Amino acid sequence: MPESRCLQGIWSSPWIFIFAAAGSAIGLGNIWKFPYMLGGNGGGAFLLIYCLCLIVVGLPMLMAEVALGRTVRSNPVDTVNDLAERRVVSKYWVVVPYLAGLTGLLILSFYSVIAGWALAYSHRAVTGELEHLDKLQSEALFQGFLNNPVEMLLWHSVFMALVVLVVGQAVTRGLSNVVRVLLPTLIFMLLLLSIYALVVGSGSEAIRFMFRLDWSQVTFEVALSAIGHALFSLGVGLGAMFSYGAYMSKRMSIAKACTIVVSLDLVVSILAALIIFPLTFEFGIDVDSGPSLPFVTLPIIFDLLPAGQVIGLVFFVLLVLAALTSAISMLELFVSWMHERFYIGRLKASFMLGLAVWFVGIAVVLSFNHWDAKILFGLNLFELIDGTTSLILLPIAAIALSTLVAWVIPEPMLKNEMIAQNPRHFYWWYTTLKYVSIPAAVLITVAGWIGV
Numbered sequence: 001m002p003e004s005r006c007l008q009g010i011w012s013s014p015w016i017f018i019f020a021a022a023g024s025a026i027g028l029g030n031i032w033k034f035p036y037m038l039g040g041n042g043g044g045a046f047l048l049i050y051c052l053c054l055i056v057v058g059l060p061m062l063m064a065e066v067a068l069g070r071t072v073r074s075n076p077v078d079t080v081n082d083l084a085e086r087r088v089v090s091k092y093w094v095v096v097p098y099l100a101g102l103t104g105l106l107i108l109s110f111y112s113v114i115a116g117w118a119l120a121y122s123h124r125a126v127t128g129e130l131e132h133l134d135k136l137q138s139e140a141l142f143q144g145f146l147n148n149p150v151e152m153l154l155w156h157s158v159f160m161a162l163v164v165l166v167v168g169q170a171v172t173r174g175l176s177n178v179v180r181v182l183l184p185t186l187i188f189m190l191l192l193l194s195i196y197a198l199v200v201g202s203g204s205e206a207i208r209f210m211f212r213l214d215w216s217q218v219t220f221e222v223a224l225s226a227i228g229h230a231l232f233s234l235g236v237g238l239g240a241m242f243s244y245g246a247y248m249s250k251r252m253s254i255a256k257a258c259t260i261v262v263s264l265d266l267v268v269s270i271l272a273a274l275i276i277f278p279l280t281f282e283f284g285i286d287v288d289s290g291p292s293l294p295f296v297t298l299p300i301i302f303d304l305l306p307a308g309q310v311i312g313l314v315f316f317v318l319l320v321l322a323a324l325t326s327a328i329s330m331l332e333l334f335v336s337w338m339h340e341r342f343y344i345g346r347l348k349a350s351f352m353l354g355l356a357v358w359f360v361g362i363a364v365v366l367s368f369n370h371w372d373a374k375i376l377f378g379l380n381l382f383e384l385i386d387g388t389t390s391l392i393l394l395p396i397a398a399i400a401l402s403t404l405v406a407w408v409i410p411e412p413m414l415k416n417e418m419i420a421q422n423p424r425h426f427y428w429w430y431t432t433l434k435y436v437s438i439p440a441a442v443l444i445t446v447a448g449w450i451g452v
């Protein structure tokens, strides 16, 4: 890879890579989406399949992305172009990084709207609107918010502006300091809240729901949702982890770093569910109520706590920050590519892309109220973008990127990269990726699509 195209900054300490990758992984996917996916897919069965997907598919695919990024130290688009020019891979592979980048932009278009909900709830915690809410009032408050597209658009715009500003700066500077403080605080807070929820809510019912396995719920469709969400939650398949791998120091073990990231991601998701479900059962909130579930449930727990409004405010602000450290990695692929290939300033590139995403986000905002039309397959625009990205584009992009690493790129290229740390890790990972992760992901995805 020509020196001029290499990324400049290398993470100074191994932990900075872990913080950056965990910052990308941990976000709304864990605290907002995971609980309602678990609720909608029957609890224990989904949790079990989800954990298997994280370990058997997510972890090896995450390592593949990071390993390739560190080997070539460039962005995904230039990397595949370069490999195609050198005839290491066929030129058709060039489609993959574009698909990954586009998927990231599509995800961001609704991710930013939901992060806007968290911003709006931070604001409501300040104005005291979250005080003294019972179940019906909390549902009414959220519904009232959904029916107000102007307010939703405002917060979506604020969030997108933040994303553009942070991505406009170099990623090494923008990220690590925030996540270093954010992550431990978030985990600590989730831990305390989950203990409290288990005590004041219906803890035993929640535990039974989350951990009891009902085999009748185990289907390929549930498995497809689980695999799609595992990839979404880890942020695999979009080339973001590729970019972080490109900044990673050679001394760091990829296997170790990625295992830590996956574990942190899982812990945060489970803690979030342990907060939500004791309350849903205690207050008779429907576990299958979809995207509104966390936003209806969380204000109730804050109201039960002493100094709950302050805790609520801190919580929603942390959630916004967690969403921000994820959202930036959705823009990163194309921004770094435009910067390195066309010498467009980072701020300018992220502004242009951010503007396009913001426009699509307007349609997403309207799909919750004025434009709640079922466009296709009985789904509105939000559901359509969410479903298409998690269940179709993300699995395709992740499978394609891993196939490139495991089956197409010559083994010595990666072996030299990874073997220095631990040869056993390399063989374990490479064999699993080739013969287990990719086939399992293909099988589940295709079977889920055809509805077996």
Ligand code: PHE
Binding pocket: 024, 025, 026, 027, 028, 029, 030, 107, 231, 232, 233, 234, 235, 236, 238, 240, 326, 327, 329, 330
């Ligand atoms: N992993 C993030 C979350 O769970 C979302 C994300 C998806 C980030 C894809 C990067 C890439 O919220």
